[in-house]
Amino acid sequence: MTTATTAPAAEVRRVTFxxxxxxxxxxxxxxxxxxxxxxxxxxxxxxxxxxxxENYAEVFEYIENPVIKRGALESIQRLGRSTMLNGQVGYxxxxxxxxxxxxxxxEKIPEGQNRDIVMTKRWMDAMGVDYACLFPTPMLFxxxxxxxxxxxxxxxxYNRWLCERILAEEPRLIxxxxxxxxxxxxxxxxxxxxxxKKGVSGFMVTSPRYKPVHDNVYMKTYALIEEMGLPISFHxxxxxxxxxxxxxxxxxxxxxxxxMWFNMIHLTNWIVNGLPERFPKLKVMWIESGLTxxxxxxxxxxxxxxxxxxxxxxxxxxxxxxxxxxxxxxxxMEMPEDKSILEATFKMLKAETQLVWSSDYPHWDFDLPxxxxxxxxxxxxxxxNILGGNAARLFNLDPTxxxxxxxxxxxxxxxx
Amino acid sequence: xxxxxxxxxxxxxxxxxxxxxxxxxxxxxxxxxEGAYYSYSNYCVHAGGPxxxxxxxxxxxxxxxxxxxxxxxDFGKEMHFVCPWHGYEYDLKTGECVGNRKLKLKRYEVxxxxxxIYVIV
Numbered sequence: 103m104t105t106a107t108t109a110p111a112a113e114v115r116r117v118t119f120x121x122x123x124x125x126x127x128x129x130x131x132x133x134x135x136x137x138x139x140x141x142x143x144x145x146x147x148x149x150x151x152x153x154x155x156e157n158y159a160e161v162f163e164y165i166e167n168p169v170i171k172r173g174a175l176e177s178i179q180r181l182g183r184s185t186m187l188n189g190q191v192g193y194x195x196x197x198x199x200x201x202x203x204x205x206x207x208x209e210k211i212p213e214g215q216n217r218d219i220v221m222t223k224r225w226m227d228a229m230g231v232d233y234a235c236l237f238p239t240p241m242l243f244x245x246x247x248x249x250x251x252x253x254x255x256x257x258x259x260y261n262r263w264l265c266e267r268i269l270a271e272e273p274r275l276i277x278x279x280x281x282x283x284x285x286x287x288x289x290x291x292x293x294x295x296x297x298x299k300k301g302v303s304g305f306m307v308t309s310p311r312y313k314p315v316h317d318n319v320y321m322k323t324y325a326l327i328e329e330m331g332l333p334i335s336f337h338x339x340x341x342x343x344x345x346x347x348x349x350x351x352x353x354x355x356x357x358x359x360x361x362m363w364f365n366m367i368h369l370t371n372w373i374v375n376g377l378p379e380r381f382p383k384l385k386v387m388w389i390e391s392g393l394t395x396x397x398x399x400x401x402x403x404x405x406x407x408x409x410x411x412x413x414x415x416x417x418x419x420x421x422x423x424x425x426x427x428x429x430x431x432x433x434x435m436e437m438p439e440d441k442s443i444l445e446a447t448f449k450m451l452k453a454e455t456q457l458v459w460s461s462d463y464p465h466w467d468f469d470l471p472x473x474x475x476x477x478x479x480x481x482x483x484x485x486x487n488i489l490g491g492n493a494a495r496l497f498n499l500d501p502t503x504x505x506x507x508x509x510x511x512x513x514x515x516x517x518x
Numbered sequence: 519x520x521x522x523x524x525x526x527x528x529x530x531x532x533x534x535x536x537x538x539x540x541x542x543x544x545x546x547x548x549x550x551x552e553g554a555y556y557s558y559s560n561y562c563v564h565a566g567g568p569x570x571x572x573x574x575x576x577x578x579x580x581x582x583x584x585x586x587x588x589x590x591x592d593f594g595k596e597m598h599f600v601c602p603w604h605g606y607e608y609d610l611k612t613g614e615c616v617g618n619r620k621l622k623l624k625r626y627e628v629x630x631x632x633x634x635i636y637v638i639v
Contacts, residue, residue, distance in 0.1 A: 106638050109520035109541065117535040117547070117571050127602070130566050201572055201602040467604060470565055 113514065122205035124221045124464075125508055126516075128228035131470055135507045138475050140230030144490035144501045145471055147226070147234040149337070149389050149431045149460035152218050154238040154260060160267070164259035170252060187256065188247045189240055191342050193353055194466045202464055219272045225463055226274065230471055232490065232505045235303060235497075236268065236277050239465075242339040245311030250284045257282040261296055269301030274504060276497060278304035278335050278387075283311060286319035293323055297330045303497040304333035306389070309364035310341040316375035324381050333385035333429065333496055338365050361434075362395040369399060369425070376416025378424040385496060387429040390462060394436050397447040400425050426452040429496060431460035432488070433469040445479045454484045458493045524548050524628075524635040537570060540639055546626055547571070548637060551597065551610060555628035557637045558613045563621045567603030574599050577607075577616065 125132070135141075154161060158178055165171035170186075177186040195203035211217045226234050241260060247253045257280045268275055279296050282288045296302050305327055307315075327334050340360025341347060347363065350356045365388050372378070372386065388396065403421035407414055417424070430451055438444055451457060462468045474480070474488050494501045524536050530550040537560055539545050545560035547570020562569035576593040583589050598607040598616060607616040613623040627638040 106519040106521035108636075109522055109639075111522045111524070111538050112541050112543075113537075113539040114524055115537050117537060119573075127568075130561065130568055134566060196600075196605045199573060199575065199600045199602070199605045199607075472565065 119201065119205065120208070122202065122208040124202075124206075124209060124224035125228040125513060127202055127205075128225055129510065129513055131230075132228045132508055132510060132513065134470065134472050135228070135230035136510065138230075138472070140471060140475075141503060141505070141507055143486045144233075144494055144499070144503050145229075145231050145459070145505070146490040146493035146497070146499065147229075147231045147461045147463070148387070148458045148493050149237060149433060150222070150226075150231075150234040150463050151237050151239050151465055152222060153240075155240050157218065157263070157267075161260055161263045164263045165255050166258065167251075167255050170255045174256075186252065187240065188243055190243050190246075190340065192340075194357075196466065200466045203466075206464070216267065216271060218268060219275065222275060223272070227506050227508055229461065229463070230505060230507055231461070232503050233274050233276060233493075233497075233499055234461075235493075236264075236275050237306065237337060238280065241280060242308050242337060243310060243341075244280070245283060245308045246341055246343075247284075250282075254282040254285045254288045257288075257292065261292065265296065265299045265302065269299070273301075276301045276303040276499075278302075278306040278333065281305045281307050281323075281334075283307045283313055283320075286317075286323065289320070290323045290326065293326050293330070297326070297332065302332075304335060304385075304387075306335045306337050307368075309336045309338045309368060310344075310360070311364070314371050315368050316371045316377060321380070324377070324384055328381050328384035331383075333387050335387035335389050335429075336365055336368050338362070338388075338390040362391045365391045366395055366399055369396075369428075370403065373403065373417070373421045373424050374414045376414065378427065379416045379418065385429065386427075387431065387458070387496075389431045389460065390433060392434050392436050393430060393432065393444075393447050393451065393457075396425060396430055397450050400450055422450070426456060429456050429458055429492070431458050432474065433460040433462045434467045435469055435473045437473070441478060444477070448479070453480075454487055455492060457488045458496065459489045519638055521629070521636045521638055524637060527630055527633050527635055530635065533574070535570065536635075537568075538637060544639060546624075546637060546639070547599075548628060548635065549574075549599070549610060555630070555635065556610055556613075557626035557628045558608070558623040559626075561623075562601040562603065562606050563615055563623065564601065564604060564606050567601045567606075569601040569606065569608060569623060570599060572600040572602035574610070575607075 162174040173186050211220045244253050261279050338361040340356050342356050347356050347360050400422035407421050459474050471489055475485050534550050536548045546557050547560050549556040560568050560570045577596040579592050579594045581590045597610040599610055600607050613625045615621040629636045
């Protein structure tokens with residue numbers, strides 16, 4: 103028989119699915135942020151997301167071509183029966199197991215405030231994030247749209263909307279703007295027009311697409327980004343219609359492979375064709391492929407290069423050495439039980455200066471800062487560099503922390 | 519050990535769940551499912567998410583016939599609760615992490631007496 107003293111509970115609450123708040127749902131993350139004293143140093147999230155489709159009515163108003171604008175606005179009325187924009191088959195929320203995806207519509211926002219900004223800052227503060235680089239979600243597949251002019255128009259509308267409605271309003275949010283890569287001239291014009299705008303910290307190419315990065319049509323764009331001192335990044339996603347990936351039958355498979363696949367191709371082309379030699383000051387970042395792919399590719403390219411220098415004659419160093427000049431976002435960071443494997447990966451990629459932490463929040467496989475902060479083989483300086491210092495140097499951000507980690511008691515009292 | 523009052527038995531219908539936070543700051547979930555009570559730590563073994571606050575859903579099974587051909591999928595009888603942060607699934611009856619059964623949530627004893635539900639922490 104159990105003998106126990108009786109003690110009161112501090113709180114008893116029922117689990118329901120009829121309300122939601124971004125910070126409330128991350129109260130355990132806020133606990134971690136307090137325990138690890140994240141208030142003392144800068145944390146920059148180089149890859150987070152919003153759902154621009156929730157604002158399509160606003161974004162589509164920014165489309166300049168009247169024909170495409172009409173098509174876009176009309177497509178909203180069809181309630182998803184057929185859309186002007188392309189998407190992908192997918193079930194990232196694991197068929198409803200990731201509850202925030204369907205509950206987020208219930209979040210209450212103070213009257214007159216920007217929903218996107220309020221929700222984003224709530225999760226940032228709960229995690230302990232000072233600055234977040236915000237990217238779209240459905241538009242990650244826009245590089246696969248069969249109509250190039252739709253990519254161009256939509257990209258321009260989104261970039262204008264993002265700059266005016268989000269980045270101009272909230273200094274803690276930055277972005278690397280979407281480049282309409284399927285139209286090289288439009289990509290160049292995008293850099294020229296938006297490069298100096300508030301919060302624009304670089305440019306992003308969505309990786310699932312079929313234009314090789316070494317095509318000469320892109321050289322003037324790379325030169326311009328290099329001249330501006332901004333980074334170019336490649337954000338991974340998948341294409342389930344890709345001939346190889348079409349053989350997979352589960353999301354776990356197309357995700358595990360697809361998010362590495364396109365970045366492996368682009369990085370290989372980037373190095374083998376000597377782009378680091380042609381653009382030595384251009385900062386290049388690879389986003390959301392995890393880290394193991396780069397660990398493997400560095401070794402594989404070095405091995406082949408040593409026997410086939412004639413295939414990559416512009417190189418003056420080993421491929422892995424060029425990779426050590428590049429930046430890699432961490433998420434979704436693989437966590438082998440044997441941490442020496444991860445330590446070797448960090449060493450291969452020169453993590454202390456080149457690795458930049460990312461959450462990918464609110465997507466299904468997000469990471470908290472703890473994935474870096476809790477690693478046993480990093481010292482405090484390395485942790486702080488990866489969590490924020492490296493990104494601050496890359497994006498030229500003030501390293502003074504600006505976050506406000508919520509008080510836990512207040513957060514609990516407030517409820518949703 | 520301390521015994522913490524959760525709620526009157528009448529407050530939990532089959533399928534209901536309560537989250538209890540102790541004065542020491544420990545959080546645990548209390549489940550009432552098919553006439554039995556279960557209680558586990560509310561901190562996911564993965565990233566510390568609120569493990570007991572997601573949906574309940576049975577284990578998914580691949581159906582393989584006598585010729586070892588996969589012929590579809592169905593829900594099985596093993597009930598899981600799912601951490602809403604990343605989808606880690608736990609066996610409701612054991613607290614084992616289904617993706618790696620070496621890992622499990624700390625389990626708490628639940629007792630009922632005089633019409634009340636209590637957990638022992």
